[in-house]
Amino acid sequence: MAELTVENLHLQYGDNPILKGVTMTLNRGEVVSLLGPSGSGKTTLLRAVAGLEVPHQGSIRIGDKVVFDGSRRIDVPAEARNLGLVFQSYALWPHKTVFDNVAYGLKLRNVGASDVTARVTTALEQLSLGHLAQRFPHQLSGGQQQRVALARALVYNPPVILLDEPLSNLDAKLREEARAWLRELIVRMQLSALCVTHDQGEALAMSDRILLLNGGRIEQQGTPQQMYSTPETLFTADFMGSNNRLPGRVAEVRDGAALLEGDGWRLWGTAKAGAASGKDGVGMIRLERIRIAEGEGDNRLAADLTTSMYLGDKWEHLFALGNERLRAYGDRPLAAGRHWLELPRHDFWVF
């Protein structure tokens, strides 16, 4: 059942359109990530759902309750939408203790004092914050503040929880731990969550589904595996993962495969939208899919090694192919000179 439904949402600041017709749903118990480069409208979409931005067209439903409808002039104010929102900066109220921060939403709902104490205590304990109840926000570490912000948003059981870049304020090491912890919490509590992020690794790890936004529109949506392994557009392919790009000319398209030709090389790949015989095309392959081969063979090309970088768990080699550069991972250093690279057909996409 859809907890959140957004239909054909348009939003603009002055003359500057930010959202240009976004449609999406969020089902119960599902984590959906809004992913995209800065300026793609992902945060604006989240804020529009929360009621902090006013769209000018389209509709938003939470459960079966319409909270925004441009044509019927319905706009339920943010305070009446009963959602939970975790801000990027956490936005904890500095003049309230951890307990009071979390309790505020319940007090606003006229929950009795003993009930407030019980529920806040439960919520804090679930997030391992029980011993910090009487502290003020400035006395907490970044990770603790994040958990307080989460407790504050969860304590009154909103049907949907909105997370705005929830991990971006943590330092790199803490972020990976928090990611695992947050995913576990969401699954355990069966939350329905909409999460904004610009970090594709975070989106892949955290979500059941990913919506990739580009310039105010949804470019592609699907499970993390679909988004990563079967991108439909060049933008999606390029945004997810680390990639090599090879511009060339499409010589032939046959049975879902395309032949891309460049200066001194010919490669077969999977034909994607837009690949047409006789036109310019772009080949794309993930870094980890290029194989350094022993010699000439099917779908291989020769390139000169320019330099190698040691990454700890592997090497990253940089090759020159005319004016193009190709990067590939390897598990050992390579000798200078010419090497053969294999680009497997299935992993080489031609757009």
Added chain:
Amino acid sequence: MATVASATPPVEVPRAESQWLAGLPRALTILVTAAAVLAPLSLIVYQSLLSAPFFDAVKTVGLDAYAFVFADPDFWSALVNSLLIAAGMTVIAVPLGAILAFVMERTDFPGKRWIEPVILVPSFVSPMVLSFGYVVAAGPVGFYSVWATEVFGAAPWGLYSLTGMAVIAGLTHVPNVYIYASSALKSLGSDVEEAARVAGASPFRVAVSVSLPLIAPALLFSAVLVFFLGIELFGLPLVLGDPEGHLVLSTYLYKLTNKLGTPSYHLMAAVAVCIVAMTIPLVLLQRRLLQNARKYATIKGKAGRIRDLPLGRWKWFAVAVIGAWLIAAVIVPISGIALRAFVTNWGFGVNLAEAFTLDNFRAVFDEPTHVRAIWNTVLIGTVGGAITVACYTAIGFATHRRNDGWSRVVDYLVLVPRAVPGLLIGLAFLWVFLFFPPLAPLRKTIFSMWIAYTVVWLAYGMRLISSSLLQVSTELEEAARTVGASRGRISREITLPLIRHGLLGSWLLVFMIFEREYSTGVYLLAPGTEVIGAQLVSLWQGGAIDVVAALSLINIVLVFIGLAFALRFGVKLRD
């Protein structure tokens, strides 16, 4: 593990208050503000179009009052004097203020930390008191003039000429320029200056070719501000212009009160409209320039800690210039008052030790009206100031995070009193109390003073409040909205507690300006409404120098008490 989500169903926010009821406090606030600002001003305009005071039975509507005023040569000479003094003080105050700001902000000038509050003293002490200080210190028989005559044979200065007034007005308005120039320098990032130094510019070149050009918008703004304050000048020309009969617009208006023997409200109103016609464009110009200056400042580099430029051999020159200014603008008038308050009389051949007395203070405390004036002044600064800050806060909340037409209306409402000198607002409120009979009982109470003060300082106070409000991050309020708080509850439970330190600071600053205020009370002075500032104007007219000196000193002490508290609590004395 039991979870919150599965244990209890979602709770919804109860929505008791209707939309209409929720908007009521805001509508009321805007309505009351509009009434308090527009009623007195429209009364001035209305009165200026009548041929006689509005309470006269016989009166016609027309331009008679203007015709009379424009036919009066005194009006034209007052206008010319006003413009000359305003221009003169601008020419003096702007370069001095800019130099002062550069030295204080950017160099290793000795003792900067304690000099800063001293620099601001002339802007906190009542101009009436300062002018009186100049008379007793440097007038023809002032302390310093007498001593100078004994040493050199003659005092090399004349206070009562137009030039004298322009110089004194210029020197005492240096802080106004300093405030804007130094905050512009503060927000000017050190990186642009460091870039110039790395590129090979000497510290002096940096000042001339980078720092000062970049704060040019702020200097231009403060030039217009000082010129505007020059047009409004009242206490200084009243005290210093009197002996040689120099009138400026405000003193011309003040003298009109008695010119015809009968109340000449229509003439005063006509002059008032002329003054406001000059100040409104200046205020609008200031607003534009300030926005411009801010824009300029924020795009130029990142603000950060800057290393002081070594002054080197210029240090003693800087010490001499700043020392001379401090002596002329702070030490001379204040020490004059302090001395005069403790002597019976002063002149050639009087010995300071023999003339010492406390009788001046006894005279003050023996006279019930003076005691009431002191008591009222304290009351209007403390209790009145607190209520004023509460009112300003209410107006602040009426526009906070709202970008609709009403917010713009309030913006301009707040701006209007800025253009009207305190003297005129006091006069207009007097008329309001006479014009609307239901308000008459309030006329003889301190309330009449308080409301006039509150309207006069509306723009200043709103700047304090809104700078506090702007420091509250939007997200803190949005977070409250998403957990279910209505606008009213956010204001009361989130925003208000967060700005309480800012409000405390505003209260202290409002206390200081209310202690300092004098011109607003001139026409509202009545038994029961005495305040020190207005009382001084009236006593000065009556020539009671001893009492004026003692009351002035008491006034200075009150202001300094506020200043001490402000410094103790780390209140920013400027924005």
